[in-house]
Amino acid sequence: MPLSTQSQADIDQYILIASLDNARNLSNILKAISFRDHAIFNATQNGLKVTVEDSKCLQANAFIQVGVGGQLTSFKTQSQVCVCTALRMCYNGYGYPLTLFLEEGGVVTVCKINTQEPEEPIDFDFCSTNVTNKVILQSDSLKEAFSELDMTSEVLQITMSPSHPYFRLSTFGNSGNAHYDYPKDSDMMELFQCTKIQTNRYKMSLLKPSTKALALSCKVSVRTDSRGFLSLQYLVRNDDGQICFVEYYCCPDEVEEE
Amino acid sequence: MDCVVTGGNVKVLAKAIHSLSRIGEELYLEPVEDGLALRSVNSSRSAFACFLLSPLFFQRYQAASDQSFRCKMPIKSVQAVFKSLASLDRSVEKCRIQLNSEKSRLTITLHCKHGLLKTHNLSFQDCESLQAVFDKESCANVLQAQPRLMVDTVLHFPPSLDEVNLSVSSDRVWLRNHVEDDADSLRAMMTELCLSSEEFDHFAVGTQTSVTFCLKELRGLLVFAESSGLPVSMYFDEPGSPVILSVTDSVLEANFVLATLSEDSHPKNHVNSDTKHPDTEQPPDDFMSDDMDSFLIAMETSELPGPSHAPASPPRPSNNRKHSFSEEEALAEGPPNKKFCSLFFGSVLPTSSQLPNQTMQSQEVLASDSEDENQTETS
Numbered sequence: 081m082p083l084s085t086q087s088q089a090d091i092d093q094y095i096l097i098a099s100l101d102n103a104r105n106l107s108n109i110l111k112a113i114s115f116r117d118h119a120i121f122n123a124t125q126n127g128l129k130v131t132v133e134d135s136k137c138l139q140a141n142a143f144i145q146v147g148v149g150g151q152l153t154s155f156k157t158q159s160q161v162c163v164c165t166a167l168r169m170c171y172n173g174y175g176y177p178l179t180l181f182l183e184e185g186g187v188v189t190v191c192k193i194n195t196q197e198p199e200e201p202i203d204f205d206f207c208s209t210n211v212t213n214k215v216i217l218q219s220d221s222l223k224e225a226f227s228e229l230d231m232t233s234e235v236l237q238i239t240m241s242p243s244h245p246y247f248r249l250s251t252f253g254n255s256g257n258a259h260y261d262y263p264k265d266s267d268m269m270e271l272f273q274c275t276k277i278q279t280n281r282y283k284m285s286l287l288k289p290s291t292k293a294l295a296l297s298c299k300v301s302v303r304t305d306s307r308g309f310l311s312l313q314y315l316v317r318n319d320d321g322q323i324c325f326v327e328y329y330c331c332p333d334e335v336e337e338e
Numbered sequence: 339m340d341c342v343v344t345g346g347n348v349k350v351l352a353k354a355i356h357s358l359s360r361i362g363e364e365l366y367l368e369p370v371e372d373g374l375a376l377r378s379v380n381s382s383r384s385a386f387a388c389f390l391l392s393p394l395f396f397q398r399y400q401a402a403s404d405q406s407f408r409c410k411m412p413i414k415s416v417q418a419v420f421k422s423l424a425s426l427d428r429s430v431e432k433c434r435i436q437l438n439s440e441k442s443r444l445t446i447t448l449h450c451k452h453g454l455l456k457t458h459n460l461s462f463q464d465c466e467s468l469q470a471v472f473d474k475e476s477c478a479n480v481l482q483a484q485p486r487l488m489v490d491t492v493l494h495f496p497p498s499l500d501e502v503n504l505s506v507s508s509d510r511v512w513l514r515n516h517v518e519d520d521a522d523s524l525r526a527m528m529t530e531l532c533l534s535s536e537e538f539d540h541f542a543v544g545t546q547t548s549v550t551f552c553l554k555e556l557r558g559l560l561v562f563a564e565s566s567g568l569p570v571s572m573y574f575d576e577p578g579s580p581v582i583l584s585v586t587d588s589v590l591e592a593n594f595v596l597a598t599l600s601e602d603s604h605p606k607n608h609v610n611s612d613t614k615h616p617d618t619e620q621p622p623d624d625f626m627s628d629d630m631d632s633f634l635i636a637m638e639t640s641e642l643p644g645p646s647h648a649p650a651s652p653p654r655p656s657n658n659r660k661h662s663f664s665e666e667e668a669l670a671e672g673p674p675n676k677k678f679c680s681l682f683f684g685s686v687l688p689t690s691s692q693l694p695n696q697t698m699q700s701q702e703v704l705a706s707d708s709e710d711e712n713q714t715e716t717s
């Protein structure tokens with residue numbers, strides 16, 4: 081395929097080369113987190129991590145395994161990436177644009193996107209040892225709930241408890257309030273580890289973008305830590321069976337402990 | 339109040355609500371002994387719809403302990419409870435509607451598959467009973483057709499069309515779009531469909547007549563009828579009297595009451611398609627001058643149909659907010675030049691034993707709540 085006609089010399093100048101045969105998966109994942117204009121791309125040996133942040137309260141990360149060659153590098157660029165069938169992403173290093181080679185049906189499109197200084201992504205300091213409550217649900221049941229959520233509510237309240245109501249999503253809108261309860265023994269509940277009752281509210285506007293990632297995913301893990309910070313991790317399995325992760329961190333609006 | 343709906347009836351309930359949302363913006367809910375009445379009326383009071391779900395529709399039906407509970411709430415809030423209409427029958431096993439009187443909330447709980455429980459606590463307003471006055475039995479003309487026939491017929495009219503004219507003779511029915519008698523009529527496109535009496539399950543034309551009513555509101559009923567597969571009955575009389583569309587089965591009864599244009603000089607026979615344009619439409623504005631007086635007379639002489647039964651409680655004078663139609667009732671005594679909208683309503687449910695003039699008096703009582711509405715319409 082035409083991408084392979086790049087000469088070795090061309091390839092050597094890049095510090096990062098990431099290749100995908102089918103870029104649609106990347107495209108979908110990126111769309112799932114592109115709620116802001118800019119994203120931070122972080123490439124490691126393990127793959128590509130793309131980070132988008134909003135108002136210091138919300139952070140979304142997408143982890144994509146791509147064939148990666150090159151060194152550790154990080155840059156910031158436009159998050160709206162247009163991709164078609166085959167993609168090679170190349171980066172010369174600091175100051176250079178991100179070069180995308182897109183190939184479809186023998187036609188190669190070269191796209192250069194300017195890069196900027198990346199800011200340090202916020203460290204939400206969310207570590208597994210601090211996790212108070214954790215559930216893993218099959219996404220289907222959450223998808224329906226999220227599509228029905230009352231958008232006139234400013235917050236989404238999440239209650240997690242070792243006893244009833246176990247896992248509850250609540251909204252407080254113009255017409256009244258609504259609660260979606262998932263019992264711990266539901267067959268949609270793959271894992272239920274709640275140590276103490278916690279109720280936290282998160283701004284609906286911050287969580288709304290996560291529904292895109294939810295739509296792509298097959299499973300989601302919901303965790304809260306002792307401060308009430310929320311971590312949503314979505315497992316996305318693409319057509320080739322490859323697994324990608326998208327995670328959202330969100331800080332609480334208020335902390336209520338019952 | 340505590341009612342439980344199970345199985346396929348949950349979807350029927352949801353469809354009834356969606357159907358009512360095509361009429362008005364508020365849902366009036368009243369649990370009575372005969373069943374749960376869900377009603378709606380449009381802002382100009384020219385269209386009214388009522389679904390009466392009998393106790394047999396429910397797995398459990400318990401009307402309010404204080405018989406006079408009734409409430410209204412924005413219909414969008416209730417629609418939001420039944421949002422994913424398509425998947426309702428797959429996902430919802432049971433729906434429970436309860437009144438939480440201490441908190442003034444109506445709680446609708448959906449028990450779904452996989453143990454998921456959706457609870458909606460909706461706030462409501464107290465209201466007067468909403469009941470249009472109509473009597474199907476006294477209508478001269480009755481047609482009944484399969485919903486498919488009506489849907490296919492109505493399909494030929496653009497969605498934006500407001501009014502449609504229905505004319506009947508002894509063996510035919512014409513449906514045509516209604517065009518105002520002004521400059522536009524020269525440019526208007528006329529559509530006319532003619533159906534033979536054989537296409538109808540029941541065809542009883544007492545008097546050849548022609549009535550004009552609003553199509554938009556009719557579509558709400560057709561959607562419901564089509565999904566339920568139940569035949570649609572139409573009851574109508576002369577222009578000015580409302581047309582009543584009805585869908586009934588053993589556990590529910592739906593009535594859509596639509597006002598019609600009353601045209602005093604309108605020829606009753608609109609048989610020939612040559613005379614396409616109704617001559618002399620008397621009203622200068624769209625909606626007819628309303629035959630309020632003759633309607634009130636009809637109230638006196640006709641029986642009120644089943645669903646209008648309610649305990650004979652005296653009108654509650656002051657614990658509800660001002661209602662525009664209670665004002666209109668008070669104005670009922672004035673000259674009948676209001677839009678045909680305000681015509682049907684008895685603000686408080688009169689029992690058949692109450693004399694109409696008593697009803698009028700009670701309406702006056704209600705009127706005293708509102709600001710002095712003595713701008714009695716005079717044109």
